[in-house]
Amino acid sequence: MQEMTTIQPISPAPQAETPVGGRARIVIEDVRPCIDGGRFPIKRIRGDAVQVEADVFTDGHDRVACRLLSRHEDQAQWESVTMEPLGNDRFAARFDVERLGRYYYTVIAWVDHFETWWRDLCKRREAGQDLAVEFLRGGALVSEAAARAPQAQASELRAWAAQLSDTRQSAEQRFEIAADGGLAGAMDQYPDPELVVRAGHELAVVVDRSRARYSSWYELFPRSCSPKPGVHGTLRDCEARLPYVAELGFDVLYLPPIHPIGLTHRKGADNAVTAREGEPGSPWAIGATEGGHDAVHPKLGTLEDFRRLVARAAELGIELALDIAFQCSPDHPYVRRHREWFLERPDGTIQYAENPPKKYQDIVPFHFETAAWPELWRELLRVVQFWIAQGVRIFRVDNPHTKPFAFWEWLIAQVKREHPEVIFLAEAFTRPKVMHRLAKLGFTQSYTYFAWRNTKHELTEYLTELAQGPGREYFRPNLWPNTPDILTEYLQYGGRAAFITRLVLAATMGASYGIYGPAFELLEHEAREPGSEEYKGSEKYQLRDWDLQRPDGLGSFVTRVNRIRRENPALHSDWTLRFHPVDNDAIVCFSKTLTEPGALGGAGAGVNATAADAPNADNLVVVVVNLDPHHAQSGWLELPIEELGLDAVGAFQAHDLLSGARFLWQGRRNFVALDPAAAPAHILRLRRRVRSERDFDYFL
Secondary structure (H helix, E strand, C coil): CCCCCCCCCCCCCCCCCCCCCCCCCEEEEEEECCEHHHCECEEEECCCEEEEEEEEEECCCCCEEEEEEEEECCCCCCEEEECEEEECCEEEEEEECCCCEEEEEEEEEEECHHHHHHHHHHHHHHCCCCCHHHHHHHHHHHHHHHHHCCHHHHHHHHHHHHHHHCCCCCHHHHHHHHCCHHHHHHHHHCCCHHHCEECCCCEEEEEECHHHCCEEEEECCHHHCCCCCCCCCCHHHHHHHHHHHHHHCCCEEEECCCCCECCCCCCEHHHECCCCCCCCCCCCCECECCECCCCCCCCCCCHHHHHHHHHHHHHCCCEEEEEECCEECCCCHHHHHCHHHCCECCCCCECCEEECCEEECCCEECCCCCCCHHHHHHHHHHHHHHHHHCCCCEEEEECHHHCCHHHHHHHHHHHHHHCCCCEEEEECCCCHHHHHHHHHHCCCEECCCHHHCCCHHHHHHHHHHHHHCHHHHCCCECECCCECCECCHHHHHCHHHHHHHHHHHHHHHCCEEEEEHHHHHCCCCCECCCCCCCECCCCCCCCCCCCCCCCCCCHHHHHHHHHHHHHCHHHHCCCCCEEECECCCCEEEEEECCCCCCCCCCCCCCCCCCCCCCCCCCCCEEEEEECCCCCCEEEEEECCCCCCCCCCCCEEEEEECCCCCEEEEECCEEEEEEECCCECEEEEEEEEEECCHHHHHHHC
């Protein structure tokens, strides 16, 4: 027998309150670019155009009007531009960012009754219907707008309304009045405010100077710059090295910490637990009786020497980047004066840095959970401001992922409020989400996993993510093939070709890249022990004598690559990077242009792109690299000819900027062969279409 179920009566719904703004019928969704619902700003460079898109729609068939609002943080008034339909209820517009600092943008929209009336009027006219009542309706809409307009515009609108409503005029005359573009433009300026809907929040964009996007970094230790072997170098010695760095083509010179180094638990050569007499210790063990984070190591010189170095570098087109390492040696003045800023162990000693089983007894970290955190934060901000006062505008920040996110967001915002030109590079080789959080909250550039991506699949997947993934709105990669902490297995065993390969990849895949200079140029490849990425005889713990004039050095090759970077603006941005198929997994091929292929000024457009830009825009670079440092490799590569603006039928020239060789290519598929013993890479600039051999001869 079927069981009976008792159905409870449904209670009446509670009385709903009268909705606020109930006349508004617009929906605004999916405003882009937008990071985490607007929690963080996107990033752009001064002179860029920010493309904004949004879904905007309403019920029924009425037309909608939407506008993009934007303003610099110093502006009180919004600038407004009409958003154009892309199809499927998606709208887009752009605004230019011409000043450093922060801009805000949002979207407003409303049901456009006048535009809806005009559309329907045209349809009725085409169908031969009587338009008398429709003209009266249009006149009423214009009269309503006149009531909302300032006096000068109101008079003009009332005149239009009177003409539309004038039954003495013919239908054709009234239609011509309705078709007046000036009327439509005026009506667009004065919508009914009760119908206007604003996107739920304002979004932000941080605007940096161009070096934030495109930069070439060279790292050296000033203490190893002495012309006399075994003698501690000075800042004056480093100054004498500047013309060499400029000749190599670098525009940023990065110095590890230049502060006094502690004696307690000082590390010796090759990270020995105990230093021998006279060993200099690690520059990252900051602080001694001579001072702390706002002092210069006495053996390096004085603050005046540092300011002189900054000024001389600027004369050569080089900016000085200073390391900010918020940690101390046990001898730092902070340890004596502010013991509350450090974590005390049960035995009464201060906790030193460690990453078990590794111990760093020469360094004590700040304890950011201290109750005295406001004083600690303010002091660390003062340190950054001190070096800004000495002329520094670029900071490479050591291990930012070991300090609180909230601290960095606060400090960077404080600095950039007064100095929006300052650049912060995050040295955070850590988990992806942590790296991205640091970039979101304000770091201008970020180290990456590039050093450990060696196969074609790894490079293609990772660099495509950086160039085309959603993180590109805030994460600006800086690619380094080596650092004082990183000597990869590829460089340890790949020989000279491996160094050339990694340099070409870093310098062309990344708009910003860097090398730990002398060690890279002189092919330093011996590890401290098997399986380690530490250099044998690491410069972190001892002085090194570098013979930069050695005939086997890479100086001239580095110079050539940096010149190619400067002369080809396609390499000054990351977003246009595209990989192309090669039927050999040992060869990777990719291209860069001035605008993203297929974007033509769209949301993903490259540097200063406009709708008039051609896909090639006079600079198309194709890079082909043999990833095998030991064997010659060859294969057929395929290029998306139409997408790159090349002739699918005729020939075009491929000019190798590394060797000077010129190749005549034709069609999608072309053959390449690369021998690492000669040249493991091509950096090719593809020229205009070549119609005949005579045209090709002209380029030779």
